[in-house]
Amino acid sequence: MRKSKKSKKSKSWVIKQHRDQFYKRSKTLGYRSRSAFKLIELNKKFNFINKNTNFLDIGSCPGGWSQVASQIIDIGKMVSVDIKKMNEIKNVKFINADFLTNETKDKISLLFANRIDVIVSDMAANTTGNKNLDCIRTNMLCADVINFSTEFLKKEGVLVAKLFMGEDFIEVKKLAKKKFKRVDFFKPDSSRDESKETYIHCKSLKTL
Ligand SMILES: C[S@@+](CC[C@H](N)C(=O)[O-])C[C@H]1O[C@@H](n2cnc3c(N)ncnc32)[C@H](O)[C@@H]1O
DSSP: OHHHHHHHHHHHHHHHHHHOHHHHHHHHHTOSOTTHHHHHHHHHHHOOOOTTOOEEEESOTTOHHHHHHHHHOSSSOEEEEESSOOOOOTTEEEEESOTTSHHHHHHHHHHOSSOEEEEEEOOOOOOOSOHHHHHHHHHHHHHHHHHHHHHHEEEEEEEEEEEEOSTTHHHHHHHHHHHEEEEEEEOOTTSOTTOOEEEEEEEEESOO
């Protein structure tokens, strides 16, 4: 009984996905994910990627955001990290590891000679079926990226990260406001209406 309910649900998700305009456009344009449009919209709004940008993409798999950034970045260095394997993208150095470990953070810092211009994170915790718990776990990932950014981002650098509008949203917002001069939120049109996700855009560290 449980199983058939679940398979009905995933069947309707597949139908919905195929009708989705962003899914169709991602297939036409050769993006690996419909998420690619979220970064396109975020960059249109805040304009933080250019040809010189040194760029770190955390939670990069399957690679939509890295593809979008690699179409703009020419001279800057690009590093992507994911716990899952990601197929190669030209000019992108991929680290296949858990971002949360110190070992991975050390590997990242060794790849950038200087502090980083832009850090983006689309990391999402694996879903458990408990929406509140999923929300808290993804927001913890966001908080970890904010703390990491204070050590590795340039003073005028930009951080963009996914978070969920849940009970601990305010805590993450407080943390970001403590560390950055400018903090904004933006939900791209390509983010599904029913999703509680939004993106935090932080600019200029308060202290270095
Ligand atoms: C929504 S997907 C990212 C999609 C990507 N932005 C794109 O455009 O293709 C979230 C990713 O976060 C990754 N992730 C979650 N926790 C992670 C962790 N601790 N370290 C590294 N990657 C993680 C997942 O493996 C997953 O691939």
